Every structure is written in C-alpha cells, then in structure tokens.
Amino acid sequence: MQKVLVMDGVSEEGLRPLRREEDIEVVIGHKMTEDELVRVIPEYDALIVRSATKVTPRVVEAAANLKVIGRAGVGVDNINLEAATARGILVVNAPDGNTIAATEHTIAMMLALARNIPQAVGRLKEGVWDKKAFLGVELRDKTLGIIGLGRIGSAVAKRAQALEMNVAAYDPYITEEKAAGMGVELLSLEDLFARADFITVHMPKTKESYHMIDAAALAQMKDGVRIINCARGGIIEEEALYQAMTAGKVAGAALDVFEKEPNTDSPLLSLPNFIATPHLGASTREAQLNVAVDVSDEIVAALRGKLVKNTVNIPSVNPQVLSAIRPYLGLAEKLGKFLAQLVGGRINKLEVVYSGELAKQEVASLTTAVVKGLLDPILQVNVNFVNAPVLAKNRGIQVFQAIDGEADGYASLITVKVYSDKTEKSVAGTLFGVHDPRIVMIDGYRIDTVPEGYLLYVPHLDKPRIIGPVGVLIGEHNINIAAMQVGRKEVGGRAVMMLSVDAPVPGETLQEIARIEGVLDVKMVSL
Ligand SMILES: NC(=O)c1ccc[n+]([C@@H]2O[C@H](COP(=O)([O-])OP(=O)(O)OC[C@H]3O[C@@H](n4cnc5c(N)ncnc54)[C@H](O)[C@@H]3O)[C@@H](O)[C@H]2O)c1
Numbered sequence: 001m002q003k004v005l006v007m008d009g010v011s012e013e014g015l016r017p018l019r020r021e022e023d024i025e026v027v028i029g030h031k032m033t034e035d036e037l038v039r040v041i042p043e044y045d046a047l048i049v050r051s052a053t054k055v056t057p058r059v060v061e062a063a064a065n066l067k068v069i070g071r072a073g074v075g076v077d078n079i080n081l082e083a084a085t086a087r088g089i090l091v092v093n094a095p096d097g098n099t100i101a102a103t104e105h106t107i108a109m110m111l112a113l114a115r116n117i118p119q120a121v122g123r124l125k126e127g128v129w130d131k132k133a134f135l136g137v138e139l140r141d142k143t144l145g146i147i148g149l150g151r152i153g154s155a156v157a158k159r160a161q162a163l164e165m166n167v168a169a170y171d172p173y174i175t176e177e178k179a180a181g182m183g184v185e186l187l188s189l190e191d192l193f194a195r196a197d198f199i200t201v202h203m204p205k206t207k208e209s210y211h212m213i214d215a216a217a218l219a220q221m222k223d224g225v226r227i228i229n230c231a232r233g234g235i236i237e238e239e240a241l242y243q244a245m246t247a248g249k250v251a252g253a254a255l256d257v258f259e260k261e262p263n264t265d266s267p268l269l270s271l272p273n274f275i276a277t278p279h280l281g282a283s284t285r286e287a288q289l290n291v292a293v294d295v296s297d298e299i300v301a302a303l304r305g306k307l308v309k310n311t312v313n314i315p316s317v318n319p320q321v322l323s324a325i326r327p328y329l330g331l332a333e334k335l336g337k338f339l340a341q342l343v344g345g346r347i348n349k350l351e352v353v354y355s356g357e358l359a360k361q362e363v364a365s366l367t368t369a370v371v372k373g374l375l376d377p378i379l380q381v382n383v384n385f386v387n388a389p390v391l392a393k394n395r396g397i398q399v400f401q402a403i404d405g406e407a408d409g410y411a412s413l414i415t416v417k418v419y420s421d422k423t424e425k426s427v428a429g430t431l432f433g434v435h436d437p438r439i440v441m442i443d444g445y446r447i448d449t450v451p452e453g454y455l456l457y458v459p460h461l462d463k464p465r466i467i468g469p470v471g472v473l474i475g476e477h478n479i480n481i482a483a484m485q486v487g488r489k490e491v492g493g494r495a496v497m498m499l500s501v502d503a504p505v506p507g508e509t510l511q512e513i514a515r516i517e518g519v520l521d522v523k524m525v526s527l
C-alpha cells in the first residue's frame with residue numbers, strides 16, 4: 001500500500017483519481033508545524049500541497065520513502081527544489097488548472113482599483129452613502145503594462161484588450177513575434193514603467209524578479225500609476241510601495257499575495273487606496289477541482305513509474321518525443337551500467353553520441369538514463385532520473401551529449417564513452433526491431449551481445465588456446481554459458497570475448513582466467 005499525504009485543503013472531489021486506486025491510501029493532513037511534518041513524513045510515498053505547507057530541507061531530509069511531491073497549483077516556491085532533487089524526489093505541479101481563476105482575479109482587482117469598489121462597499125456597510133469620495137477612472141484607452149507574458153499574463157492581455165486598453169508587456173523570455181501575435185507591444189522595463197497607467201506582474205518569484213518593483217522602479221513610473229500583484233509576494237517590495245503610496249506617486253495598489261503569508265498586519269492595509277485579498281487568485285471551485293484532478297493524475301502516474309507531464313525538477317518530455325525515445329531508455333541505462341563495471345579509476349567525463357534516427361530526437365532524457373546507469377552500481381544512494389544529473393555534477397563528472405548522423409549501418413546508435421583518471425572505455429548499442437537491445441561495439445570491436453544478466457568481458461590476444469580454456473574454467477565451476485561472441489579488428493591482433501553466463505563467475509575463477517596466457521583483462525558485469 002502506498003500512502004499519500006494531502007495538505008492545505010486540496011479539493012476532495014479532485015482527489016478522485018487517487019481514491020479509486022485500491023493500493024493507494026489517501027490521508028488528509030491538518031495544518032502542521034515543520035516539526036510535526038518532519039515526524040509524520042517518513043510514512044508517506046507522496047505529498048500534495050498548495051502554497052501553505054513549506055516543504056523545507058528538514059522535511060525532505062526526513063522523507064525516507066517520499067517519491068513525489070505534487071503542487072496543486074503553479075508556484076513551487078514553498079518547496080525546496082534543491083533538496084528534493086538531491087534526494088531524487090520528483091516534484092510535479094498543475095500549471096494549467098488555475099490560469100483562468102488567477103486571470104479573472106487580476107481583472108477583478110484592476111476594476112476594483114479603478115472604481116474603488118471595496119472601499120465604497122465598506123462605507124456603505126458602515127451606513128454612509130458617500131458618492132463624492134469615490135470618483136474612479138476608466139480603463140478604456142489606458143495602458144496596461146504586463147510584466148511576465150506567460151499563461152496568466154497573456155490571458156490578462158486578451159481580457160484587457162476586450163476592455164479597450166492598450167496592452168504592452170515586458171518579458172525577456174518571449175519573442176517579439178509571439179507578443180505581436182497577441183497584439184501586445186514588447187517593451188523594455190524602463191519604457192513599460194514610463195508608459196503604463198496600470199502595471200500587473202505575472203512571473204514567478206525568482207532571484208531576478210525578487211523586489212523587481214522597488215523604490216527605484218517605482219520612481220520611474222508615471223505619477224498616479226496603479227499596481228496589481230496576483231503572482232507572488234516579494235516581487236513588489238512592500239515597504240517601498242507603502243512609501244510611494246503615502247507620497248502620492250502611486251494612486252492605488254491591489255495585492256493578492258504578500259512576501260510573508262498569512263499577513264494581517266501589513267502597514268499597507270491601513271492605506272485607503274490599498275486593496276487586498278488573502279491569496280485568493282486560484283480560489284475558484286473550478287480551479288481547485290482542475291488542479292486537484294491534474295495533480296492526483298500526476299501522483300498516480302509517478303507512483304506507477306509512468307509518464308509524468310508537469311515535472312518541475314526534471315525536463316518534461318512531450319508525448320511524441322517520448323514515444324520515439326522510450327524504447328531506447330532501457331538500453332541507454334544499460335550502456336551506462338555496463339561501462340561503470342568495466343572502467344577502472346575515478347570517472348571524470350562521460351560522452352554520449354546519438355546517431356541515425358535518434359540524432360533527430362530530443363535525447364536529453366536518454367543521456368540522463370545513461371548517467372543513471374553509470375552511477376547506480378557506484379553509489380549507495382537511490383539514483384533516479386531526478387537526481388542523476390545532480391549526483392554526476394557533485395562527483396565532478398562532466399557530461400557531454402552530441403549527435404552524429406552516421407549510424408554505421410544501424411537505424412540508430414547510442415555510443416557512450418567514459419573517461420577516468422586511469423583509462424577510457426566505449427560501448428555502443430542499438431535496437432534490433434523495436435524492442436530488442438544489443439551491444440554492438442566495445443572499444444571499437446564489433447560484437448553482438450544482449451545486454452542482460454551476467455556478462456563476462458575478456459579482452460585478449462587473437463590466438464589459439466584462449467577461448468577453449470576460458471570455457472573450460474567456467475564449465476568446471478558448473479556455470480552454464482548461454483552465448484558467446486568474439487570481436488577482432490585484424491587477425492592476430494587484439495580481440496574481445498563476451499560470454500553470457502547463467503550465474504556470476506566467482507572471483508577465484510576470474511583470477512584463473514586472468515592467468516591464461518594471452519588474456520589481457522577479465523571483468524564480470526551484471527546488467
Ligand atoms: N495568486 C494566485 O493564487 C496565483 C494563481 C496562479 C498562479 N500564480 C502565480 O502567477 C505567476 C504566473 O503564473 P503563470 O502560470 O502565468 O506562469 P508562466 O510560467 O506561464 O509565466 C511566467 C512568465 O513570466 C516570465 N518571466 C519569468 N521571469 C521574468 C522576469 N524576471 N521578468 C519578466 N518576465 C519574467 C516568463 O518568461 C513567463 O512568460 C506565478 O508566480 C504563479 O505562481 C498565482
């Protein structure tokens with residue numbers, strides 16, 4: 001039975017994909033301190049959170065059985081990705097389900113700011129019919145400056161255009177063509193600050209975006225600008241905003257998010273032209289159902305070792321690419337595993353070259369599979385697709401990936417070369433048909449070996465009285481030889497012998513084989 005801990009009031013209805021799995025137990029957690037979470041987390045295989053629960057390095061460290069963390073929403077700044085990745089814990093999110101909710105909340109905030117709706121409602125509820133105090137502004141013909149033109153930013157742009165606003169944006173990561181296709185003018189940040197009547201931010205909180213709207217940025221804005229943040233607390237420096245509002249530079253501001261949450265004592269809350277909501281951007285029935293269903297599907301897939309779409313700490317692969325490379329994943333891992341057992345010394349470099357049909361695909365996941373295979377026999381820790389690149393980096397192994405159109409007559413070929421401080425070794429593999437993996441080259445010698453079970457690798461001199469004695473020694477230990485290949489480059493030179501055996505050959509037999517005249521080395525490999 002696998003156990004999933006669900007925190008932060010994730011929609012119960014949306015947990016259906018988890019609830020219908022008989023071997024998955026869903027536990028709804030109450031609000032916990034870090035210490036409480038550290039105490040209970042070892043029991044769980046998966047954890048689902050929204051933004052309230054902080055998945056700190058301590059929580060990750062204690063999570064002995066955790067395979068996946070699911071964020072029922074977009075922002076993952078409450079999850080320590082570095083710690084999760086280093087421990088091989090997959091992080092997934094549900095980035096599409098609340099886009100419309102956050103977009104509509106942004107538009108609602110902009111209209112509420114323009115027409116002082118929350119303040120007017122407040123006065124009316126106090127029994128005051130005050131028409132004069134709440135003279136608003138119209139949105140039509142005003143310029144909206146959007147910072148971050150992603151899913152939410154572009155949906156906000158579309159709705160603002162329907163309100164007859166001029167829409168401009170700053171986003172260093174999207175092209176002019178993409179923005180032009182939305183009818184949005186891409187500007188520098190300085191130009192956006194100088195032209196916008198309303199500014200709304202829609203990017204993640206990163207090192208670059210943290211306090212992007214600070215005193216200096218506010219000073220560059222138009223007098224009377226109105227500012228909205230329905231993205232992440234910390235993008236706007238709250239103290240600087242407070243000063244700019246009290247100085248009359250900023251006519252109004254609407255925040256759905258704060259640097260510290262929950263937040264009920266911000267000085268901003270005392271200002272009449274400041275409005276706020278308690279992080280409600282994603283709080284619609286529809287969005288909560290969407291994100292809960294999406295993340296539950298992802299958790300089931302992750303626990304079953306199936307394709308997971310919205311991975312945060314490993315690159316996600318689109319389904320077409322995946323169907324092209326999936327058959328090669330096992331082979332790639334075995335090539336890495338094979339070399340790990342062949343090469344002596346400290347490994348410092350790995351090169352993976354893709355040829356033939358594979359050279360036309362996105363092969364990064366295959367390279368990760370090679371790295372995983374290479375590190376698996378070497379390390380005690382669980383090596384998986386999430387932590388393999390980090391572990392390689394931490395061990396000082398440089399990983400290079402290249403493509404080469406020429407596949408030596410095969411439809412596709414993966415050639416892996418490993419360098420250590422003592423030696424270098426290479427191996428190449430392919431698929432015969434769709435599912436039939438083969439090692440077809442070792443150190444430039446052609447062979448044809450199924451990469452499975454126990455393999456004995458014996459490089460030797462190409463002369464008589466070697467193959468026979470090796471076979472006899474193995475036979476004397478009652479070990480059956482299932483297959484044997486020999487590869488050589490020229491007659492009388494060096495050659496390699498690969499034997500598939502039904503059981504591991506014991507150490508003393510390996511030493512006896514090594515003593516046969518003409519045998520250059522002997523290695524037992526388990527795949
Ligand atoms: N208030 C809420 O409840 C709520 C709900 C959903 C999403 N969000 C937040 O809204 C934000 C946007 O979400 P999304 O789904 O649109 O994300 P997204 O990834 O689709 O878009 C983010 C955009 O920001 C751009 N960007 C990144 N760094 C930037 C920078 N330094 N300057 C300018 N642009 C930058 C990216 O290029 C991208 O186009 C996120 O912070 C997310 O966590 C909040």
Ligand SMILES: O=C(O)[C@H](O)COP(=O)(O)O
Pocket residue numbers: 050051052072073074075076098231279280281282283
């Ligand atoms: O990033 C998000 O998805 C939003 O900020 C929503 O956060 P919440 O799930 O805590 O409401």
